[in-house]
Amino acid sequence: MASGRGRVAALCHLWAAAMILSSVAGMFVVEKSGIRVLRPEHIRGRHESAIANFGIPNYGGTLSGVVVYPEKGSTGCSRFDGAHFKSRSGRPVILLLDRGDCYFALKAWNGQTAGAAAVLIADSIDEPLITMDTPEESKDDEYVEKLRIPSALINREFGMALKMAAAKDSEEVVVKLDWRESMPHPDERVEYEFWTNSNDECGTRCDEQMNFVQNFKGHAQILERGGYTLFTPHYITWYCPEVFIRSKQCQTQCINHGRYCAPDPDQDFTEGYEGKDVVIENLRQLCVHRVANENNRSWVWWDYVTDFHLRCSMKEKKYSRDCADDVIKSLGMPLDKVKECMGDPEADVENPVLKKEQELQVGRGARGDVTILPTLVINNIQYRGILERMAVLKAICAGFKEATEPPVCLSGDIETNECLERNGGCWQDLRMNVTACKDTFRGRICECPTVRGVQYQGDGYISCKAVGPGRCAMGNGDCWSETKNGQTFSACSEYDLSGCRCPFGFHGDGYKCEDIDECKEKLACQCDGCSCKNTWGGFDCKCKGNLLYIKGEDTCIAKNSSRLAWLLSLLVLSCVVGAGIAGYIFYKYRLRSYMDSEIMSIMSQYMPLDNHHNEAQPLRQDSTI
Structure with a gap:
């Protein structure tokens, strides 16, 4: 199977x-350019060449130069180490190489590195012109992308004539490559x-x-x-x-x-x-x-x-x-x-x-x-x-x-701004006037921006989100936010950069938050005699009669107390205050006494009293005899 x-x-x-x-x-067409021999006289005339599939042909232009046929390495398969081809007249060099032994593109590359302005490759057999293609995909063909000179294949007969003429030192072989009719x-x-x-x-x-x-x-x-x-x-x-x-x-x-x-x-x-x-x-x-x-x-x-x-x-x-x-x-x-x-x-x-x-x-x-x-x-x-x-x-x-x-x-210059039309199809936040559209010479790109020091992250096409410090100031960090009755709540926090979290009194994923009904869900006002009313982001709780609701303890206490209770409270408060004042005075007295004794002790060691000074005087006199 x-x-x-x-x-x-x-x-x-x-x-x-x-x-x-x-x-x-079926049908493969060889695109051609012209070559006109200007000197020497005996081989003057126009010939055809096949434009290569690599390098940069000079479409619409011409190039005049001197044909140089190297004495060594005429196939161009190895680098011309240390060589830099020049002509006696100072004209550009058009390097003539033989076909065979390696890729066409490699020959052109070695010619370019040796200073050639163009490369002509002479066919080794008598046949119609063919198009020189790039090598098959391999690890060694990176040079193909770096080729910037034109290359062309010429037939065997024309190549032989150029070689013979170039071998003579009497006169330079001058040719003109012409691409004006190629396009x-x-x-x-x-x-x-x-x-x-x-x-x-x-x-x-x-x-x-x-x-x-x-x-x-x-x-x-x-x-x-x-x-x-x-x-x-x-x-x-x-x-x-x-x-x-x-x-x-x-x-x-x-x-x-x-x-x-x-x-x-x-x-x-x-x-x-x-x-x-x-x-x-x-x-x-x-x-x-x-x-x-x-x-x-x-x-x-x-x-x-x-x-x-x-x-x-x-x-x-x-x-x-x-x-x-x-x-x-x-x-x-x-x-x-x-x-x-x-x-x-x-x-x-x-x-x-x-x-x-x-x-x-x-x-x-x-x-x-x-x-x-x-x-x-x-x-x-x-x-x-x-x-x-x-x-x-x-x-x-x-x-x-x-x-x-x-x-x-x-001019070759480009001045365009695709971002002006539909924002280039990129993400944008109209509230904050922020866009991911960026215009370049290649056209627009969609790239999340940095605005006032705040970095946006995303794909640039569908979404961009502010991240890091300062994100809450930029569209609330894409978190939920809502204002009612002059009161604003937000799920964005400058102290928590991990994401969006609904504030106390709300539940949700941070991108959508809904008010919690603390009364319905019995999260508040559970004390005896309490009545609960839900509000946006919170609740109001009332106690029966003259009782006062304490939110932190979820309990009710009396607003008014008896006169005796007030007197007892005042007496207790007076005792506490009196004890505090007496303790403070006693503390200050003891501290002062302690400090005085310590000071006296120090002074007795380093600063003797008068009677001690007088008794020591004769000893001081004897020591000087």
Whole structure:
């Protein structure tokens, strides 16, 4: 039985791999840039190069430099220790390296550390140009994120010509790398799409796309609000072949009876989240964008995705529908419209939103299939290079028709305040005029504030609570408080920072307190002849006749006493007072006598009397002879 499940699991993995391979074989487009040789004369001309999927291509610009081919380590697989490439003319160095022996990205990294402004890698065989990709996820590829120079692959023949020319010392080989036509710019608006995934457990790729969304959000929302761009998010969606639909393992990865699927997030069918959870959240994020777009707030998608990632992470076991609904409501989105757009995931029918995604996944015209995540497509051209905030902004700005670029493209500055609109969907206390919304260049963040030295704690979206000393002055520390008939009671105490506790005379959890009816619950006025009346926060107790109620003793005593009692009381009081005065006088007399005797004793030792002085005088005279 176990082996049967293992075979089905293996088949499902093969199915996922087959879907990827089929899309790869379908249509992959190599994005290219131009290279023009300026010197020497005999090899002048224009050539093509394939833009790498790493580094930062200079979209919309050019770079002129001198080609340098290293005498040692021409593959660039090892660091050029101590070497810093320079040209005789002072122009930037464009390092030419051979293909083979190590990752393309590692060659570019070693070139960057040796001072190269760009890296060209010459193919080792005669074949059409290919796109140089980043290495598979490993412990040694941290350098990929640090690559800031452009890289490109050139064909073998062109590479040989450059090597031969560079080997001669008579003249520098000067080339001009040109990316101006690599990004189309047909009109005054740029259309771009981002293929992503709601799964946050897929390693480096997931971290890369989420970091990009968080960092680029501010730029994206300014461009969208100003009408400069048309942005559309997309999500890769697989389908389940008929042969696998009946298997329990594959059913857990799909919705709508196998029509829309995603790989198991942790690749374990027995525990954790399932592929169908990812598909449903992908669908929800697509519908958030659709509904926001219908309400002329298309930029809200960026807020939803970043907030969902922070509040509903798989790693924290919060990846759920309820958490997603809370995020949607916090952003002022109509939840019913989003659910209506999503449809029924259990229905045996096509989902129009996801079906459209599967169709758009296939490349048409100049655009290739979407085969990897994340993928950015600008003006129908797949962006090549690292997903970095300013690099992507530059590529988008290169997509505008000349002289129609928005101000953000010219300055790179961002001045926005999302907190002005609905408080950015963050927590706020209107009573105290306190908010968790904080504006940054990346857009708003929801972070509990510190106000007048009092720290608030919470998630920043739904709740923030004042803690520590001074909390009672800030909205009563979120504890219960109420005023009636000019009298105020509060469950917040500056001496007890552990929480909220209802004051004496009330009961509750500290966040809601109700008056205790001491009379009804027989907590007071239990003495004979007493009558009890409940009050807010306390009680009034009266005794019959002329008796006076003593609250601390819960008893009644007489208000009026007889004349004899008064005389006896006065006599007793006089005796007590007289005894006290006599005792005090006797005490003072004895103390004075004792002190006098002590003083005399001390004086007799250190200050002799006159007769003693006279008797000692002859002895003093004899001692001087």
